[in-house]
Amino acid sequence: MNELFSNRISQVSPSFIREILKVASDPAIISFAGGLPSHDLFPVAALKKATIDLFNDNKEDILQYTNTEGYLPLREIIAATYKKKGLDINADEILITNGSQQGLDLLGKVFINENDSVLIEEPGYLGAIQAFEIYAAHFIPIPVGQDGMDIDVLKIQLKTAHAKLIYTVPNFQNPSGISYSNENRKAIAETLSSVNTLIIEDNPYGDIRFSGEEKKSFMHYLPKQTILLGSFSKTVVPSFRLGWIVAPKAVMQKLVIAKQAADLHTNHFCQCILHRFLQDNDLQTHINKIISVYSHNKARMEKAFVKYFPKEVTHLKTQGGMFLWASLPKGMSTKGLSDEAIKEKVAIVPGEPFYINKHEINTFRLNFSNSHPDVIEEGMRRLGKVLYKYIENNE
Numbered sequence: 001m002n003e004l005f006s007n008r009i010s011q012v013s014p015s016f017i018r019e020i021l022k023v024a025s026d027p028a029i030i031s032f033a034g035g036l037p038s039h040d041l042f043p044v045a046a047l048k049k050a051t052i053d054l055f056n057d058n059k060e061d062i063l064q065y066t067n068t069e070g071y072l073p074l075r076e077i078i079a080a081t082y083k084k085k086g087l088d089i090n091a092d093e094i095l096i097t098n099g100s101q102q103g104l105d106l107l108g109k110v111f112i113n114e115n116d117s118v119l120i121e122e123p124g125y126l127g128a129i130q131a132f133e134i135y136a137a138h139f140i141p142i143p144v145g146q147d148g149m150d151i152d153v154l155k156i157q158l159k160t161a162h163a164k165l166i167y168t169v170p171n172f173q174n175p176s177g178i179s180y181s182n183e184n185r186k187a188i189a190e191t192l193s194s195v196n197t198l199i200i201e202d203n204p205y206g207d208i209r210f211s212g213e214e215k216k217s218f219m220h221y222l223p224k225q226t227i228l229l230g231s232f233s234k235t236v237v238p239s240f241r242l243g244w245i246v247a248p249k250a251v252m253q254k255l256v257i258a259k260q261a262a263d264l265h266t267n268h269f270c271q272c273i274l275h276r277f278l279q280d281n282d283l284q285t286h287i288n289k290i291i292s293v294y295s296h297n298k299a300r301m302e303k304a305f306v307k308y309f310p311k312e313v314t315h316l317k318t319q320g321g322m323f324l325w326a327s328l329p330k331g332m333s334t335k336g337l338s339d340e341a342i343k344e345k346v347a348i349v350p351g352e353p354f355y356i357n358k359h360e361i362n363t364f365r366l367n368f369s370n371s372h373p374d375v376i377e378e379g380m381r382r383l384g385k386v387l388y389k390y391i392e393n394n395e
């Protein structure tokens with residue numbers, strides 16, 4: 001059978017995280033592994049009401065095929081939200097996608113030929129690595145730290161490689177939780193302004209800010225070269241699979257063709273429900289609830305980090321999102337840590353899959369959105385025990 005598969009699919013490995021999540025689904029395990037939003041915060045009653053109201057009103061043909069670009073009133077709401085943030089984006093520059101994950105796939109389809117160079121922040125979102133791997137991208141990793149991307153490495157790489165795309169998650173990055181400073185964004189934009197490279201700003205976490213000032217979108221600095229990806233997965237519900245792409249007109253035309261071929265259009269019924277929900281409810285009030293719960297969870301995790309973990313284990317600072325990014329002492333790999341943690345009934349994700357062809361990585365990711373604070377405390381206590389032993393055995 002194997003000889004029947006395309007080269008395209010044969011070269012892509014299954015997501016390592018999915019494998020961990022399978023193990024972590026055991027209810028006895030406290031999981032910091034996944035990247036799930038909290039189930040308790042799904043606006044169930046409001047979505048139920050929106051659905052019933054839609055059927056009762058019978059105004060729209062909510063069960064019919066529709067256009068590829070997406071439900072116009074929904075795109076208008078998204079455009080209005082950008083306008084409030086000072087970005088002049090119109091509904092016709094927005095394509096509704098099946099989650100922002102489909103946005104990544106469509107961008108891969110539209111831009112990447114085999115071996116085309118794609119710059120990617122490192123550590124970087126595993127789903128983006130997987131999506132572009134399908135199109136046989138040649139990845140060039142650019143390291144990110146507490147304040148953003150390493151500009152010197154970026155400049156060097158841009159001199160030698162002609163990269164069509166650069167992929168970033170500049171707000172509360174997955175996996176590291178860091179955000180690019182405005183200075184870093186400006187420097188990246190200045191560097192890119194003289195080359196023919198498009199920057200992808202993938203922003204599923206930007207609205208989940210606990211503290212600090214909102215940062216500027218790359219769209220402010222580099223409007224003609226920026227592609228934005230957005231998502232309702234973390235602010236409303238992930239099961240609707242509703243996200244979007246904002247792209248220049250010429251790119252949008254190609255994306256629409258690629259989407260037509262992929263699925264004709266995104267689920268129209270869910271688009272209508274979401275639109276009704278957004279019309280009848282204040283999304284910011286709902287997001288404020290999410291912020292309040294997640295920031296409390298994060299504070300509890302940070303406190304437990306200090307209380308239970310060996311002092312050689314550190315983490316980067318984050319002002320929002322869903323993750324803490326922890327490091328063991330330099331040179332110590334987290335490869336075996338996940339298995340040891342599972343034995344103590346707690347799940348984490350080791351750093352390795354978030355890097356391009358790098359091994360013996362000393363980082364790991366902790367998710368704080370999907371566990372109650374008391375469960376976080378207990379999970380961190382268990383993990384602390386594992387870490388003391390692990391460091392002792394690996395020194």
Ligand SMILES: Cc1ncc(COP(=O)(O)O)c(C=O)c1O
Pocket residue numbers: 035098099100101102125127169174202204230231232233238241242243
């Ligand atoms: C950085 C990043 N981009 C995209 C996605 C995909 O999200 P969606 O549910 O919108 O497809 C995720 C999901 O966790 C993510 O972390």
